[in-house]
Amino acid sequence: MLSDQELVRRAELKELIEKGFNPYPAEEFIVSHSSKEIHENHEVFIENKQTVSIAGRIMAKRIMGKAAFALLQDSAGKIQIYISKDSIKEFQDESIFEDIFKKLTSLGDIVGVEGYVFKTKTGETSIHVSKFQILSKTLKPIPIPKEKDGKVFDVFSDLELRYRMRYLDMIVHPHVKDVFIKRTQLVNSIRNFLNNKGYLEVETPILQPIHGGAAARPFKTHHNALDTTLYLRIANELYLKRLIVGGFDGVYEFSKDFRNEGMSRFHNPEFTQVELYVAYKDYLWMMNLVEEMVEKIALDLHRTTQVQVGNNIIDFKRPWKRFTMYEAIQAFTGHDISELDETGVRKVARQLKIETDDTMDRGRLIDEIFGEYVEPKLIQPTFILDYPLEMSPLAKKHRSKPGLVERFEVICNGKEICNAYSELNDPIDQRERFLEQLKLKERGDEEAMELDEDFLRALEYGMPPTAGLGVGIDRLTMIMTNQHSIQDVLFFPHMKPEPSNNPFQGLLISPEYQELLLKAGFLNSSMIMNQSPSEIYEKLKEHQPDISLEFISAWFD
């Protein structure tokens, strides 16, 4: 069903065609200036009565009989146009104003105009239009907010619709684009930084027969020709390390990774990391690189190391604070757990009112204490180093502290933004760590890592000592652009699939029974699949007594 406004626009479209105007012309429209360029040079342009041509979307229309003002929005901003019977009659037929602009141009339509720059009585730089043309007719009304004295009216604020229809969101809220421009600048900043260091950007498989490199549940798919199971990668770590084995000194990849887990303002099923591996380096060296790189990102994006995030100002200026995990826990809880065994740590955890259970080993307990008492309090970028071995099956054992690995994370604004190790390159130790993971898997840990024989084989051929790093691009972008939710730094955040016009999609049910189902309160396929055939039978019987249970059961096949 089309709304009255949609019907009106379709009628306008028809009339345009009947009058001989193509509402979607093929020819190039030559744009001479952007709205921004005109505003920036308005004094010169006005003095010279500079002729400009500009294209964009009509965002406001104010008609006063034989003259009118409209706001044109292009990718750079907005500019007012003035169009009247007199302003165009020298170059085009008067009817272009009377019929086309006044009657057949709607808010949201994309138009092209030509004219000279001038200033109105009220002092607004505008274009005095001599030629007007519709370049694309819109069929749906656009929820345009109004603005006066800094107050905004009728903001298009439905988050679901904004995320589902990001194109509409950005038309209506152009500033949304700024976040994404910053995101690309951030990626470019990292890429330039790593390229300047001489590291090679590479691509590795997204479809993997064994999902490795992280602890997470994967998305599973199937390759028909080979009749094998494949997984969307949860990380690319093990492939990049194979490249280090193969002889590259430094490789990195911007990697879309996929994790089949819950969603929140910090989690999207697909997200982006940059991973970097550098041969002959260790995690201490990597800390300096991270500091330098993130400081540079802040400078590239903001020309200062200080970034406003929520109520805090975060300063990325080097050097950042460094704590070992034990030091951090002692600093924030007063407990020194460095010498305690599992029982001792559990006792401390209980004192700190942390819920514990018997499946938690020492490493997990420490992580809980850290996550509860330390992480949320670290606002300024802070290195936490030397993690318990149990939680890091791919990290090298600490050179001097038994039970720990050479690993660091950077915590910023209460969240992890990167993770790095001196990479484990001892193939025998690595095999043992994988076997530990298998034991966890047998105990029901769905996120324990798989044993990857080919990766072990690669290590057996020898991997140089290597430092590795993973940086969460989405979370870093959230901090660098002061966004509260990961959905605000992804153009198209994951959403539940939109209900289609056929609510019973995926089920073989004829239209007459669909009607019956709707009448009985079954609105879509999931509501049907959640019920047993006999439950549905009982309900449908009330509306249509002669229906049979067998008939309904067939829908489930």
Next chain:
RNA sequence: GAUUCCGUAGCUCAGCCGGUAGAGCAUUUGCCUUUUAAGCAAAGGGUCAUGGGUUCGAAUCCCAUCGGAAUCACCA
């Protein structure tokens, strides 16, 4: 998964101790040649998320379902 809140016109929202569905913007028509939330005059537009219950009567009260948001939990 838990708790709380929300779903009324294209957009933003009001109406909710039960009694004929409202406003502004948007849309349509008329007037208006420097307006800027333009103005003035008029008109059209709603299965009040869905299904059921209570009732003489439900947008309003109750139950269930669907969808969304926030916080928490999960995400080493």
